[in-house]
Amino acid sequence: MMRYENENLSSIHISKTDIRVLMETHSNITLISASSVKSIGYDSTSPKPPIKMKTVVIYCRVKGIIPFGESMFPKHIGGFQVDVRESVVSFAAGHEGLRMGDRIEPTGDKSFGTLGGFINIDDNRLGFITCAHVVCPSSENPSSILDYIYNTKPSVSILKENGRQKEIGIALQGVFNLHETSNTSIDAALVELTEKDKFPETGHFSEKNLTQESLQQAGFEDHDSLFFCDGKTAFVSEFTRDKVLKVGATTGITRGELHYMHPEASIDQKEGFVSEREFRLSGQIEIRPLGCEYFIKKGDSGSFVFLVEDGSPPMLKCVGMAVAFTSHKTCLMTPISNILKSLNLSASQLTKFKYEYKKDRHLQIITLMFQDFEKRMMESMKTTMDNGLASVKNDLSSIENNLTKAKDDLKSDISTVSKNLAEVKDDLSSLKNRMTRIEKKT
Structure with missing residues (x-):
């Protein structure tokens, strides 16, 4: 794409706020820049030359994949169309080591x-x-x-x-x-x-x-x-x-x-x-x-x-x-x-x-994204399960308290009934004695 670039891009201004929001909300972004051309035909099997158009370029690790929990890239930024391309940014430090065939x-x-x-x-x-x-x-x-x-x-x-x-x-x-x-x-x-x-x-x-x-x-x-x-x-x-x-x-x-x-x-x-x-x-x-x-x-x-x-x-x-x-x-x-x-x-x-191997990078990046997706899903499921378990635990604790209270109430009721039964028994015994005395007098 760089061979098509031939214009000064000083007229394209991107606010730091927009950049900060994009970087914070999209983990796939590697660089936000500008271009004098816009790529076309990403889904086409035959490559096409870009068209002349000043654009804001969002570079990402791999196109066509939206990480879990994130949204699509914006279509426009600062009044300019957005062109999404693939690229990674790396440090240039290193040394020229020996190679086989030297x-x-x-x-x-x-x-x-x-x-x-x-x-x-x-x-x-x-x-x-x-x-x-x-x-x-x-x-x-x-x-x-x-x-x-x-x-x-x-x-x-x-x-x-x-x-x-x-x-x-x-x-x-x-x-x-x-x-x-x-x-x-x-x-x-x-x-x-x-x-x-x-x-x-x-x-x-x-x-x-x-x-x-x-x-x-x-x-x-x-x-x-x-x-x-x-x-x-x-x-x-x-x-x-x-x-x-x-x-x-x-x-x-x-x-x-x-x-x-x-x-x-x-x-x-x-x-x-x-x-x-x-x-x-x-x-x-x-x-x-x-x-x-x-x-x-x-x-x-x-x-x-x-x-x-x-x-x-x-x-x-x-x-x-x-x-x-x-x-x-x-x-x-x-x-x-x-x-x-x-x-x-x-x-x-x-x-x-x-x-x-560069052709494996897409697969590796997609694999990493799915691993990240799986990790987030597991964390979400764990959080949901933890919250559910905590709720169940609270419910069980409440039921246990209610059962304990019911047990105490039942014990109290049984004690009261037992006491009343003893009193009834005493009354019946007293009544029996009276009846016995009356029979003897007659």
């Missing part, structure tokens, strides 16, 4: 890779997983990567907007067993976050290489609908038919599908690590691109790969981490279960985030 670099080096996913190291420490070769300088001999991580605990940085690095963490441990062919090859590192102002706030992904078009091609309406918040994982087998995706520092979001289970690969020393030694990748999963040229490119190493389950929005389950790519444009992915096990971690340690 570009990370070895401090002091220009090589880079991708932040895979966040992990709870313990109750007090947070970190993330990426490839071991990502946290080491490009000049480091691959054969000494493990020693380098163990001995130096290399720092990892992000690249700030001014082109300078900012250190965010240190690599605590790494696994790099690309010379073993009997087991699943692992190229992974655990990095502890040391800068609290960079701790992640949400389970959303880096927006730097995401476009609306790429999101929609991947089946997501917008960036808000792409998140990994519950820390769930899944296994991939030759029977898996669901699509996968990753968000990398170079190529952003790309989709793929299972191509082949457990391929054997040898790292091309000319294109990969410059070394006299051959490195092998075993026990990987090969992913072919879907709707894109490459699934990953250089700089995407470390990206977590997710299984995409149908839903609104689609739900993600982590299945692995992208490690290498081929010249025929496929990706080699290490299963997440093997990576976690090699780092002495469990799937339950994958960081979980609270999330609120």
Whole structure:
């Protein structure tokens, strides 16, 4: 709506009294403002442009719902028509935390890779997983990567907007067993976050290489609908038919599908690590691109790969981490279960985030309103019942008092009757004696 605004609104005056009354009597209101246009067609399935008209705008959490015990919004305020719109007001305080898919670099080096996913190291420490070769300088001999991580605990940085690095963490441990062919090859590192102002706030992904078009091609309406918040994982087998995706520092979001289970690969020393030694990748999963040229490119190493389950929005389950790519444009992915096990971690340690998908907000607000309605109804019923019980109690107390009085009166009456009966008995006895004497004389 803001793109249609082009007039000065100084002529629209709203009295403080009207504002105070509205705010006090309508719990759904979030903002009272003004506009040079009026929205139309709220109930229509096809959106319509607004009409030119100066209006008083009442913003609320959700339209079409009147909280229990409240009235409808007024049609006019201060001689202007009222336009009701939806919006919420929030504090702008916060920090720009790290996100999955962010570009990370070895401090002091220009090589880079991708932040895979966040992990709870313990109750007090947070970190993330990426490839071991990502946290080491490009000049480091691959054969000494493990020693380098163990001995130096290399720092990892992000690249700030001014082109300078900012250190965010240190690599605590790494696994790099690309010379073993009997087991699943692992190229992974655990990095502890040391800068609290960079701790992640949400389970959303880096927006730097995401476009609306790429999101929609991947089946997501917008960036808000792409998140990994519950820390769930899944296994991939030759029977898996669901699509996968990753968000990398170079190529952003790309989709793929299972191509082949457990391929054997040898790292091309000319294109990969410059070394006299051959490195092998075993026990990987090969992913072919879907709707894109490459699934990953250089700089995407470390990206977590997710299984995409149908839903609104689609739900993600982590299945692995992208490690290498081929010249025929496929990706080699290490299963997440093997990576976690090699780092002495469990799937339950994958960081979980609270999330609120914007399309759920209406339902959440309506749910809250009905909860409020239910609460008020219960309070009203409780008050009514309490008042009724108090009235019944008073009535019972009155009846009890009346019964007590009646009992006392009855006791008094019985006592009087007993006394009268005794007197009658005495009179009858006296009369009998008289009759007896009269009979004797005759």
